[in-house]
Amino acid sequence: MPKVSSVVVPYAAYLRVYEPLAAFPEPERGHWTRYARREDRPTCQDELRRSLADLLPTPPVAVPVHESSDAFVLDVDGVVCVCPWRTRLRAWRALDELAGELPAVVLDAALPPLLRHQAAQDHERWLARNPDARPWIRTATWQVPLTWFVVVADEEREYTKGTGAGADCGDGAPSLRYRTPMVQARRRVARGLRALRDAIDEGPLIDGLMDVGRWLEEFHPRSLVELDYGGLVHVLPAGDLEGDHSAADVAEGIEALRRGDAESAGEAYGRLVERWRAVRDRRSAN
Numbered sequence: 001m002p003k004v005s006s007v008v009v010p011y012a013a014y015l016r017v018y019e020p021l022a023a024f025p026e027p028e029r030g031h032w033t034r035y036a037r038r039e040d041r042p043t044c045q046d047e048l049r050r051s052l053a054d055l056l057p058t059p060p061v062a063v064p065v066h067e068s069s070d071a072f073v074l075d076v077d078g079v080v081c082v083c084p085w086r087t088r089l090r091a092w093r094a095l096d097e098l099a100g101e102l103p104a105v106v107l108d109a110a111l112p113p114l115l116r117h118q119a120a121q122d123h124e125r126w127l128a129r130n131p132d133a134r135p136w137i138r139t140a141t142w143q144v145p146l147t148w149f150v151v152v153a154d155e156e157r158e159y160t161k162g163t164g165a166g167a168d169c170g171d172g173a174p175s176l177r178y179r180t181p182m183v184q185a186r187r188r189v190a191r192g193l194r195a196l197r198d199a200i201d202e203g204p205l206i207d208g209l210m211d212v213g214r215w216l217e218e219f220h221p222r223s224l225v226e227l228d229y230g231g232l233v234h235v236l237p238a239g240d241l242e243g244d245h246s247a248a249d250v251a252e253g254i255e256a257l258r259r260g261d262a263e264s265a266g267e268a269y270g271r272l273v274e275r276w277r278a279v280r281d282r283r284s285a286n
Helices: 028-036 044-055 087-098 104-110 113-129 146-151 182-199 204-216 230-234 238-242 246-259 262-285
Strands: 012-020 071-076 079-084 137-141 157-160 175-181 224-228
Touching: 012 071, 012 146, 012 230, 028 071, 028 079, 044 087, 087 113, 087 137, 146 182, 146 204, 146 224, 146 246, 175 182, 182 204, 182 224, 182 246, 246 262
Parallel strands: none
Antiparallel strands: 012 079, 012 137, 012 224, 071 079, 157 175, 175 224
16 A cells, blocks of 8 residues: 555545445446455544645645545444445545635635646546436535435434544544434435425425435435534534534424424524534634
8 A cells, every 4th residue: 555644634524324235236336345344444544644745745636536436334123334435536526616615716726727627628538428327425614504404314423532432533532423224214314304395395305305315215215324423523522522413403393393392402503503613613714
């Protein structure tokens, strides 16, 4: 494995789907079957470090030349499930979103227009050959989108204080994540959409939840969905992280909307806003 930067790149959360091996056609299924037996599988920090290393040359490598053959692996009740990294596809998608997040002068300095144009052309040609492609991982920087919390439940919350079980990233840091069966995730999205549509006509929350729902429908029904705070654990104070029950607040808000109790829904939303204010302030400072 090539040596890359040891710098940890934090401040991103992830929504991942782990599919059973049976969901993959051959020869890909054979590749993941062999891959799952490896003991030297890279961690999420390895992926982040590789991505950072690609940005150091001049000009930077905005999108990897080749697609990653790595994945995260879980044993779900005796069934091996994998979540392919698909780093190249995700890099293309992230590049498309950057224009709406960064001022033009900053974006041009970091990633020259010619480089972005070439990457966009490569993406178009690739999509023409792979029209049904979709990532197994969604990434959000400096936040966990509220729509992601709809997918999970508070009783599925897994918090570790960072005594070496920094677990999937192998960095010994605290971790906070939720894991839920796909059937439960889809059911919660459907219920959430019904409650929102009954309470409001339209808006970004409904649009975002519809988008998540469509994405989840593309995977095997026996998949597992994981919401991982990832590098955001480095931003939230330990006490706040341990007391973070954002999924419970979102569920309470949706239930209040279903009952027509706008006041209780507003209180739940207020707790979410207050909890994530510190993270938003850090983002603005950077």
